[in-house]
Amino acid sequence: MKRRRMKSPGLSTVLALVFCAVIVAGLAAALHLPDRKSGRADPPGLKACSSMPSFDADRSPRAGGKAVVVFLDRVGLSDLNQANTPHIDHLIQNGGIGLMTTNTGGNRxxxxxYITMGAGTRIIGSAKSSLAFDAGEDYQGVSVGSLYQQISGRNPPAEAVVDLGYAQSVRNNSKKPYTVTIGALGTALRDAGYHAAAVGNCDTPNEYHRYLAPFLMDDQGIIPKGSVDRSFLVEDSERPFGIRTDYHLxxxxxxxxxGDSDVIAIQLGDTSRA
Incomplete structure (x- = not known):
């Protein structure tokens, strides 16, 4: 019997750089690093990263430190090697680097x-997984807080990010032959007393793409703090879909x-649209 050859996963599916608060707080120093890859053209989507402002080195993290997860979708190691990314180079040179392959219950x-990483086991999302909003936003003319209350029977915190698709994701995975906890990461953080937050999106003009929520939400579809609304998008005719992320905002x-968050997930967005 022939052994079926497994298809190797694409490294550029999701690349997350995870680094501690001490490194993040000192990121300002990286602004003055010499460019060791000058003369190389940036791959599409990575040019925007060079315009990001630095974090204030004088802002001290809370006792115990923080974890910050920055998502650069569809970026591979070869892209980072070719592009002019001095800040990321600094993190790699002074930290560690590793690869993680995440098998889902569906496709890549x-x-x-995102929802598989948040659950810690092989699952699938739903057509509504990306429908995450600030609690104060409106969706189809109805307040998100009201819609969430209709789905869950609870009112979301005023500063929360809520995922309106979490209940459907629970139903989609209810018959798996193994234990599934949608939002296991956010639930573990909540139960341990840590505060999670999400900032950014990879929306296009006519669609919502807010996958930080299924990654970091708890088992109620809630991230306690953050913002994933469209205020991050600015018009730019030279970018895909005619928009780009406002990195200063x-x-x-x-x-x-x-100051109030222990784990922060950041979606840059531009590489997802490239």
């Missing part, structure tokens, strides 16, 4: 990979929730 789409939002 954002819909399935992204930075301001992170600074706003920095």
């Amino acid at each position: 789409s954002q819909r399935d990979t 992204l930075y301001d939002k992170v600074q706003k929730i920095w």
Whole structure:
């Protein structure tokens, strides 16, 4: 009997850089690093990363440190090697690097990979997985807080990010032959007393793509703090879909929730649209 050859996963499906608060707080120093890859053209989507402001080195993290997860979708190691990314180079040179392959219960789409990482086991998302909103937003003319109350019977915290598709994701995975906890990561953080937050999105003009929520939400579809609304998008005719991420606003939002959060997930967005 022939052994079926397994298809190797694409390294560029989801690349997450995880680094501790001490490194993040000192990121300002990286602004003055010499460019060791000058003369090389940046791959599409990575140019925007060079315009990101630095974190304030004087802002001290809370006792015990923080974890920050930055998502650069559809970026592989070869892209980072070719592009002009001095800040990321600094993190790699002074930290560690590793690869993680995440098998989902479906395919390697954002819909399935993000929610699988959040659950810690092979699952699938739903058509509504990306429908995450700030609690104060409206969706189809109805307040998100009201819609969430209809789905769950509970009112979300005013500063929360809520995923309106979490209940459907629970139903989609209810018959798996193994234990599934949708939102296991966020639930573990909540139960241990840690505060999670999410900032950013990879929306296109006519669609919501807010996959940080299925990654970091708890078992109620809630991330306690953050912002994933469309205020991060600015018009730019030279970018895919005619929009790009406003990194200065992204930075301001992170600074706003920095002191009250222990785990922060940041979606840059531009590489997802490239």
